[in-house]
Amino acid sequence: MRPDSRNGSGERGSRCRRGRASRRRRRLAARYTLLTIGALVVLAPLYLTFVSSLLPPSALAERPPPLFPLDPQWHDYVIAWTQGDLGVYLRNSAIQTGIIVCGQLVTSVLAGYAFAFLRFPFKRALFVVFLATLMIPFEVTLVTNTQTISELGWYNTFAGLTVPFLATGVGTFLLRQAFLQIPRDLREAATLDGYGRLRFLLRIALPLARPALAALGVFSFLAAWNQYLWPLVVTGSGNGVRTVQIGLKLLQGTEVSRTDVALAGTVIAVLPLLVLLVVFQKQLVRSLTAGAVK
Amino acid sequence: MSRGRESPPARTRRSRAVREAALGYLLVLPALAVFGVFVFYPFAENFRLALYQTPPYPGLPSRYVGLHQVGQVLASSGFLQSLGSTLLFVVMVVPAGLLIGLLLAVAAHRRLRAMAVYRVIFSSTVVTSVAVSALVFGTLMDPVVGLLPWLGLNPSPPILQNTTWALPAIAVMSVWQFLGLSFVVMSAGLSAVPEEVLEAARVDGASERTVFWRVTVPLLSPTIFFGLVVATIYAFQTFGQVDILIGYSSAAFEHVNLLVYDILNTIEVAKTSGQAAVLSLALFLLTLGVTLLQLRLVERRVHYAA
DSSP, X not given: OOGGGGSOHHHHHHHHHHHHHHHHHHHHHHHHHHHHHHHHHHHHHHHHHHHHHHSXXXXXXXXXXXXXXXXXXXXXXXXXXXXXXXXXXHHHHHHHHHHHHHHHHHHXXXXXXXXXXXXXXXXXXXXXXXXXXXXXXXXXXXXXXXXXXXXXTOTTSHHHXXXXXXXXXXXXXXXXXXXXXXXXXXXXXXXXXXXXXXXXXXXXXXXXXHHHHHHHHHHHHHHHHTOOHXXXXXXXXXXXXXXXXXXXXXXXXXXXOOHHHXXXXXXXXXXXXXXXXXXXXXXXXXXXXXTTBX | OTTTTSOHHHHHHHHHHHHHHHHHHHHXXXXXXXXXXXXXXXXXHHHHHTTEEOOSSTTSOOEEOTTHHHHHHHHSHHHHHHHHHHHHHHHHHHXXXXXXXXXXHXXXXXXXXXXXXXXXXXXXXXXXXXXXXHHHHHHHTOTTTSSTTTTTOOOSSOGGGOTTTHHHHHHHHHHHHHHHHHHHXXXXXXXXXXXXXXXXXHHTTOOHHHIIIIIIHHHHHHHHHHHHHHHHHHHHTOOHHIIIIIOTTSTTGGGSOOHHHHHHHHHHTSOOHHHHHHHHHHHHHHHHHHHHHHHXXXXXXXXXXX
16 A cells, blocks of 8 residues: 555545646746757757858857947948849849749639639630649740740840749639639629629739638748749840849859858848748748648 | 610620620739649650750750650769759658657747747748758868868768768758758647646656657657658759859869759750750759659658647
8 A cells, every 4th residue: 555545535536636737837848948949959050141141251160150340330231232242132132022922823714713703615624724734843944945945036135034924823723712712702793883893803803802812812922932943044144134043043153253242132132031930930831831731 | 686586684784794704814824824834734744845856066966766765864873863863862861850849849848938039049040041051061171271170071072072971961951951841840840739648648647759759749740741751852952052062163063063063054054955845844844743652651650630
């Protein structure tokens, strides 16, 4: 017989509770430890880049690496912006991304509307055709697309950068689903009130589809801004429509080959997207996980 | 009146249907035109180009060689090495990225203080581009200004020129870059798992590890499966890391010549579009094959909660 077996049930209960509480506290501590280690590992590369970009060149090779820039040097940013042409590249990226985002929203809304509300022959077959585009990676079409662009005289133009991306199967699908969720009653009420198709689209369908529009907008912004392969293939030097991602490669490679300047350029290039992440986290998550959870 | 027999309402109904159909085609047309010119036409053109050999000098007509070229490219040592590196790369990046993303998502799942901050941090690499990641890691791995020598890792030749270590180095960078997406997808999957189920398992005395492997992972299997397919397809398309950090002048190039890089090299440097078309079709079949294989193998074992 164990000595404490005669104890009252109340005391045993409280000891048990105390044990559970301390175990819970240990678990909580373990969880925060894991989270913090994870956060440090994930953040370290970008943080070290940021710190290094502010160090004087002589301090770059200091070991252990300085964790805080005591004497921040902003002139690398000035060099990256002017000699590295980062200002021009950023402008080009903004134009390219703007065209692609607007284009994808417009074509997806139009096609999504047609697939959701209109009746026409071969509608199902055409919808399958739209979805089939998802099975063909862009890289597979590279051989002929580069030829098409040069035959159209679009090499090194915004048209060449953007036109191949002005439509999206996923976007059309997203908008179609959002439109289909609009209650039938609402459509009939709108018709009774004398709403034409355009007024119904602008006043009712688009406002109700705002979450889908936001998700598509944020996603296509992210994808367009971060494009690397296509801008590399269809742009060159000369009258310059090169985007910031290509600018980064050049910063590291030939033009201004200095590590600290390249790092400053990296920070400039990633900053707009970090802002996007913090401001539009909800929309971004929704767009990235469309399809992940059934 | 040619259709005198029809009643006026029937006629207006029909003309309305015609107008509706016309509008439908009109609205679909812009997207369809883009897809036609920049997706379906170039895709189909691969099949034709694959049968023709690019002439040795520009200006000469290309020669029809049939399937000869297809066999030649697919059996070439260059392609086999590229394929091997690509598959190895997928094996190094996809499981690690998914598992770490899942662990972070599980750890950050509870409603606790400061969780929002952790979530933003964990999802942050979703917005870092290939070029940004490559520059960041290129600096960290630099033999002079990088951190690796200081950490005692200083292989010779330097890691990115090293035939053994260049591919794993690129893979580490890619895992980091993939963590954000992995975390976001896994978190979304987790939030769909009913908390009561996990709590019930804990009340029954299951340890956290048992809960994770026996309850969370099976319930999350649709999400993990989705992540697996998407991540594998992304990994097949890897290009920027190789272009920025390795390049075809590197000593390690042959060991890091991933498929898409090989395609671009064949287009731009070798300028043999026929061979590039064969490689493109190989990439397509690989993507398609993995998708179908995973659908068959994994779908059967995936647990879909009712």
